[in-house]
Amino acid sequence: xxxxxxxxxxxxxxxxxxxxxxxxxxxxxxxxxxxxxxxxxxxxxxxxxxxxxxxxxxxxxxxxxxxxxxxxxxxxxxxxxxxxxxxxxxxxxxxxxxxxxxxxxxxxxxxxxxxxxxxxxxxxxxxxxxxxxxxxxxxxxxxxxxxxxxxxxxxxxxxxxxxxxxxxxxxxxxxxxxxxxxxxxxxxxxxxxxxxxxxxxxxxxxxxxxxxxxxxxxxxxxxxxxxxxxxxxxxxxxxxxxxxxxxxxxxxxxxxxxxxxxxxxxxxxxxxxxxxxxxxxxxxxxxxxxxxxxxxxxxxxxxxxxxxxxxxxxxxxxxxxxxxxxxxxxxxxxxxxxxxxxxxxxxxxxxxxxxxxxxxxxxxxxxxxxxxxxxxxxxxxxxxxxxxxxxxxxxxxxxxxxxxxxxxxxxxxxxxxxxxxxxxxxxxxxxxxxxxxxxxxxxxxxxxxxxxxxxxxxxxxxxxxxxxxxxxxxxxxxxxxxxxxxxxxxxxxxxxxxxxxxxxxxxxxxxxxxxxxxxxxxxxxxxxxxxxxxxxxxxxxxxxxxxxxxxxxxxxxxxxxxxxxxxxxxxxxxxxxxxxxxxxxxxxxxxxxxxxxxxxxxxxxxxxxxxxxxxxxxxxxxxxxxxxxxxxxxxxxxxxxxxxxxxxxxxxxxxxxxxxx
Amino acid sequence: xxxxxxxxxxxxxxxxxxxxxxxxxxxxxxxxxxxxxxxxxxxxxxxxxxxxxxxxxxxxxxxxxxxxxxxxxxxxxxxxxxxxxxxxxxxxxxxxxxxxxxxxxxxxxxxxxxxxxxxxxxxxxxxxxxxxxxxx
Ligand SMILES: Cc1cc2nc3c(=O)[nH]c(=O)nc-3n(C[C@H](O)[C@H](O)[C@H](O)COP(=O)(O)OP(=O)(O)OC[C@H]3O[C@@H](n4cnc5c(N)ncnc54)[C@H](O)[C@@H]3O)c2cc1C
Ligand code: SF4
Ligand code: SF4
Ligand code: SF4
Ligand code: SF4
Numbered sequence: 099x100x101x102x103x104x105x106x107x108x109x110x111x112x113x114x115x116x117x118x119x120x121x122x123x124x125x126x127x128x129x130x131x132x133x134x135x136x137x138x139x140x141x142x143x144x145x146x147x148x149x150x151x152x153x154x155x156x157x158x159x160x161x162x163x164x165x166x167x168x169x170x171x172x173x174x175x176x177x178x179x180x181x182x183x184x185x186x187x188x189x190x191x192x193x194x195x196x197x198x199x200x201x202x203x204x205x206x207x208x209x210x211x212x213x214x215x216x217x218x219x220x221x222x223x224x225x226x227x228x229x230x231x232x233x234x235x236x237x238x239x240x241x242x243x244x245x246x247x248x249x250x251x252x253x254x255x256x257x258x259x260x261x262x263x264x265x266x267x268x269x270x271x272x273x274x275x276x277x278x279x280x281x282x283x284x285x286x287x288x289x290x291x292x293x294x295x296x297x298x299x300x301x302x303x304x305x306x307x308x309x310x311x312x313x314x315x316x317x318x319x320x321x322x323x324x325x326x327x328x329x330x331x332x333x334x335x336x337x338x339x340x341x342x343x344x345x346x347x348x349x350x351x352x353x354x355x356x357x358x359x360x361x362x363x364x365x366x367x368x369x370x371x372x373x374x375x376x377x378x379x380x381x382x383x384x385x386x387x388x389x390x391x392x393x394x395x396x397x398x399x400x401x402x403x404x405x406x407x408x409x410x411x412x413x414x415x416x417x418x419x420x421x422x423x424x425x426x427x428x429x430x431x432x433x434x435x436x437x438x439x440x441x442x443x444x445x446x447x448x449x450x451x452x453x454x455x456x457x458x459x460x461x462x463x464x465x466x467x468x469x470x471x472x473x474x475x476x477x478x479x480x481x482x483x484x485x486x487x488x489x490x491x492x493x494x495x496x497x498x499x500x501x502x503x504x505x506x507x508x509x510x511x512x513x514x515x516x517x518x519x520x521x522x523x524x525x526x527x528x529x530x531x532x533x534x535x536x537x538x539x540x541x542x543x544x545x546x547x548x549x550x551x552x553x554x555x556x557x558x559x560x561x562x563x564x565x566x567x568x569x570x571x572x573x574x575x576x577x578x579x580x581x582x583x584x585x586x587x588x589x590x591x592x593x594x595x596x597x598x599x600x601x602x603x604x605x606x607x608x609x610x611x612x613x614x615x616x617x618x619x620x621x622x623x624x625x626x627x628x629x630x631x632x633x634x635x636x637x638x639x640x641x642x643x644x645x646x647x648x649x650x651x652x653x654x655x656x657x658x659x660x661x662x663x664x665x666x667x668x669x670x671x672x673x674x675x676x677x678x679x680x681x682x683x684x685x686x687x688x689x690x691x692x693x694x695x696x697x698x699x700x701x702x703x704x705x706x707x708x709x710x711x712x713x714x715x716x717x718x719x720x721x722x723x724x725x726x727x728x729x730x731x732x733x734x735x736x737x738x739x740x741x742x743x744x745x746x747x748x749x750x751x752x753x754x755x756x757x758x759x
Numbered sequence: 760x761x762x763x764x765x766x767x768x769x770x771x772x773x774x775x776x777x778x779x780x781x782x783x784x785x786x787x788x789x790x791x792x793x794x795x796x797x798x799x800x801x802x803x804x805x806x807x808x809x810x811x812x813x814x815x816x817x818x819x820x821x822x823x824x825x826x827x828x829x830x831x832x833x834x835x836x837x838x839x840x841x842x843x844x845x846x847x848x849x850x851x852x853x854x855x856x857x858x859x860x861x862x863x864x865x866x867x868x869x870x871x872x873x874x875x876x877x878x879x880x881x882x883x884x885x886x887x888x889x890x891x892x893x894x895x
Contacts, residue, residue, distance in 0.1 A: 441797065441841055491789065492843035530791040560797025560841065576792030579807050 100225045103134040103159035104217065105150055107141035107166035109196055114139075116200035118210040122165070125214040131225050134159055142172050147179040154183035161224040165193040165217040171622075188230035188674065188744055193220035215757045222756035226749045230674035235723050237323040237670055239263065241661050242422040244315055244604070247275020248647055249639025249654040250428035251297050256658030257426075258306035262665045265420060266301070267310045267329055270359075272377035273298055275430050276640075279360060279454060281461040281468075283647060284511045285542040291376060291463065298378040310418070312383055318425070318607050319696075321726060322634025323670045325422045333413040335370075335384035340408035343380035347400035347409065348372065356388045358465075362455045364473060365465035370400050370409075375463065384409075424634045424661040427618060428654065429604060431640035433593040434489045438496040441561040442488065442591055448473040449569060450562065450589045453505065456512050460519070470520065472588055479523060479587030482516055483571050484509045485559050486529040489594035498594045498615060503644040505592035506533045510543040512590060513552040525552045526584060528559050528573055536646070555582065562589060595644045610635055617643045628657040636660050675744035676725035677732065679718050683739035686716040690731035690740055698724035699731060763819060773820040773858055780854035787844040788812040794838030794848055803831035808838055808848050815851070820858075829855040 104126050108114035119137050126132050134157045138146050141164060153159050162185065164176045169192040177187035195213040203209035241257045243250045246268030254264045266273070277283075278298075280290035301307055310329055317328035351368035358367040360374050369389035372382045390397035391411060401409040433452055436444040444450050449472045451459070462468035472479055486509050489497035506529070513525040527546075532554070534543045546552040557576040562569050571584040597616035598604075605612045610630040611619040618637050621629040628636050636657040639650040664670070679690075681704060691699045702719040705712055718740070720731075731740045732747065741747055778785070794808040795801065806814065806828045814823055823829060832852040839847045868876075873886060 487791070487843070489843075493787070494843060494845045497843060530789050556792075558791045558793035558796050560793060560795070560837075572796055574792040574796040574807070574809070576790055576795070576809055579795075579810065581796070581801065 100131050100161050101133045101157070101159045102131045102161040102163060102221055102224055103136070103150070103153045103157060104132055104163045104165065104221065105141055105146075105153075106135070106137040106195075106217070107146070107164065108137065108139045109141075109167060109200075110139065113166070113196050113200040113213075116203055116206055116209045117195060117213040118206060121210050122195075122213050122217060126217060126221070129218060129221055131161075132221060133157065141166050142175055147175070150176060150179045151183040154180060154185050160185065160189065161221075161227060162190040163193060163217065163220045163224050164190065165195045165213065165220065167196040168192075168194045168198070186229040186231075189224065189227045191220045191224035191227060193217040218759070219753040219756040222752040223749045226746070226752055227744065230743055232671040232674040233722055234669040235323055235672055237664060237667055238325070238421040238423040239665050240265065240420070240422050241665060242267065242315075242325070242327055242420070242425045243428060244425065245269075245275070245428035245430055245639070245641065246273030246309070246311070247428060247430045247639060247650075248277040248294065248297075249275075249430065249641070249650045250426070251275075251294075251301055252651050252654035253426045253428060253638050253658045253661070254301060254307050255297065255304070256655050257661055257665070258304050260658075260662045260665075261306070262662065263306055263308070265308045265310060265329075265422070267313050267315055269312070269314050270373065271312045271334070271371075271381075271383045272373045272379070273301065273309065273311065274374075274376075274378070276454070277647060278374060278376075279362070279457055279461075281457045281464075282511065282515060284507045285536070285538040287511070287514075295376045298376070302378045309379065311379055313418075315604075315607065318609075320421075321696075322632075322664060323423050323667075325425055325634065327420055327422055327425070329418040329420065331416040331418060333386075333415050334381065335386070335389075335409065335411055335413050336381055337408045337410050337413075338379065338381050340406045341381045341404075342406055342408075343372075344405065345372075345382075346403050346405065348382060350403055351400055352397065353388050353390050356385060361458050361465050362452070364455055364458055384411075424636065424664050425608065426636045426638055426657050426661055427604065427608065427610070427630075427641055428638040428657075429598050429601065429641045431595045431644065432598055434498065434596045436488070436591065436593055439488060439591075442485070442559070442589070443562050443564055443569075444591060447562075447564045447569065449479075449564075449587065450591065452591050452593045453508055453512065454593075456590045460512075460515055470516065470588075477587075478520065481524045481568075481584065481586050482513075482526070482588045482590060483559070483569075483584055483586040484513060484525065484527045484590045484592065486527065486592045487558075487594075488591040490592075491530065492594070498596060500615060500644070501533060502592075502595040503533070504595065504646050506543065507536070507539055507646065509590075509592050510534070510546040510552070514546045514550045517546075517550040517552060525550075526586075527552060527554050528557055529554060530556070530558065536648070557582075595640070598641065601641070608632065608635055617641065628653055628660055634664055672723060673727055675727045675742060676722050677720045677727070677729070677740050677742050679720055680739045680741070681717045681719075683737050684717040684735075685737050685739070686718070687736065688716075688718055689734045689736070690718050693730045693734040694725075695728065695730065696724050696726050698722075698726070763817065771818065773824075774815065774818060776858060777815065777820070777851060777854040780857055781847070781850035783847050783850050783854075785812055785815045785846075785851070788816070788842075788846050789844060791843060793841050793843065794846075797837050797841055799835060799837060800831050800833040804828035808832075811848065811851065811855075812846065820855075823855050824859050828852070829859070 173192050177190050180190045181187045193216045199213050240263040243254045243266045254266045257264045277294050283290045313331045316330045319326040347370045351370045353369035357363040358365045370382050370384045386392040458464040490502040493499050534540045557574040559573040568585040571586050573582045601616045610632050620627045638654040638657040698721045706715050729742045792809045806826045829852050834849040
């Protein structure tokens, strides 16, 4: 006999202000099977959990229904409580009367009726719940990190430090990401390379870390503990083991027309190149689009010059298949394209640059050796205008509605670096608001105003008119209402950050979600900031949303810790809510095999005795360690031979009946 | 110093009318000033375009109804094309003009003066708009 206990949570006033709890209690009293009802302000608290545990022990209830928030939030909590009181955790059922009810309705009467229906449905399902025992699977003790910016580097180092094997896949020829391009870093103004390159070297020398540079992940299958991943190592045209990084080829290559990606197009690079001198690995790659040998078949100079014979024009992409226990996504961000911001003339004038280009122009290792000059005539500017929020906080089709978070700070940094190096150069910053929340950040920005004499103007620029020698910047000081006209030598645009264009593809491959701005979505914005909804896949850095380096590194280490938590286990419990075939009913059509995305269903031949004769018959069988419980097969099965444990057709129909009653 | 009342009751009606006529959301504006910075008709205005929105946010419609700004706006859409919040100021300006024009008993033109004005080549539409207003 099923004895159901129902526990109704007020969630403070989150539920109780929209749902009349007394009415819900009253409505449940007459439902057959319900023997105990309790409501409480915070069911998830210790007191609340004890109410559940005590009722299991004292009231002999053997099915638990908790009407509360989403099961995503606290199903695990209540399952654990039930288990602690000796009840199989899969006999617990959650009715979501918060996200699905109180939060989305205003009409109290209607919301109360809906809460009653939802709870009734959960009772109907709970009565049919069966004890389930999860199986166990092993854990592949190896982590995959996708993206080798500061986020990926930090995560990889942390996981390796804990003693686990890490593979890091970086798409470009070198790790380092955007941080490698920066000059000094806020809020302390230490040199970016001085704090980043030692980490890159550590990574290269770490025997636990295996770096796949110039590579991409092309396929991901499996599940937490056992991801099966395919990596494509693009052909570098150089044999990594033979190359000593001497650089002769780079210097002698005659094809020097390509724009350097690392220098943000401010310098040219050879067809055979390493992105920057401190690159890790310090092995060049041949850009086959611009290499004369690949385009016309002639040249081949680098192969002749290479002292170790490392150049291999015939090299092919290589496919690597590897198993991983966990995956950390750290693919970073980009700046938006400015071609739709015609008023700023970015595409039309070389002296109108982005913040990232400014970083290269003041960088001692940059194209000008750290001398800030105008790209147009190599002259030192006397007046520089910075414009913040270019495309950020912008609801139109041109921009991004969010705040890019880093540009207020890096603009203050740029203006200070400028005033520090060239005290006779004036700096003007147009801003909408200055947003500098962060440790030491406000003080940093105020230093720009108070100590460095940077002119901050609350207002925007309407248009830039390139003149003969200077750029006429028409703006407004919105506070005083003064119209301003500045004759600038250089204009620096704080272009909005955005998710990587290929984020959708990465999300699809990993079955994780992205938000409307195509940043990857964390499992919970407050409580699970580095996890995704897919168990075993974690997020680090600016791929999850705009972030500065301190935040990126904090998140990277957090993601590493989560990953280590999984890697340190020898076994993981399986989700027992997997598909099961009733072989007597199975007609052997094997439609389920076609529909299963996890290749968890195989064909099996069984012996059957009919009228005294033994006959062989083909049926489907589910591999419980591979099945993810998606339920696809149950809808494909015409005779209805497949059911999902914990979500059988009978249970779902009982829920529907209970709602329609 | 006299303090201004924020959103006084008397002007609330007009704020509602402006939202209704223009279908623009005045609370979207961040006060960045980009509209003002690029406005080609700014020199005929006594209140700047971004201040128009600010005054509306503060409920001070009267100042705007008395301003030269609303007649100076050329409805060129420059501001709309650059506004990070997609605020169409020209529609708001038009709404403000309509509020003035639709006021009861507010005859903008004297019939007798029309021939003289026409001679000055004032566009026909301007003259028509001086008369035919539905007044609620
Ligand atoms: C102009 C400017 C100045 C800045 N100054 C500062 C500062 O002074 N202080 C500060 O704290 N922050 C600063 N920042 C912010 C800083 O750049 C970021 O916080 C930091 O780079 C984020 O690191 P990340 O690893 O998350 O991303 P990224 O640096 O973008 O690295 C991502 C990496 O992943 C790789 N990748 C992408 N997609 C794939 C894929 N599909 N497969 C494999 N690899 C992939 C990329 O090639 C890249 O190497 C500045 C930013 C800008 C634009
Ligand atoms: S073969 Fe290609 S990469 Fe080598 S030197 Fe010639 S152009 Fe440069
Ligand atoms: S950080 Fe500052 S400049 Fe960047 S989008 Fe936000 S408010 Fe604008
Ligand atoms: S440009 Fe738009 S957001 Fe900026 S002040 Fe003008 S109306 Fe407001
Ligand atoms: S539409 Fe009016 S306010 Fe806007 S830029 Fe043109 S003249 Fe100025």
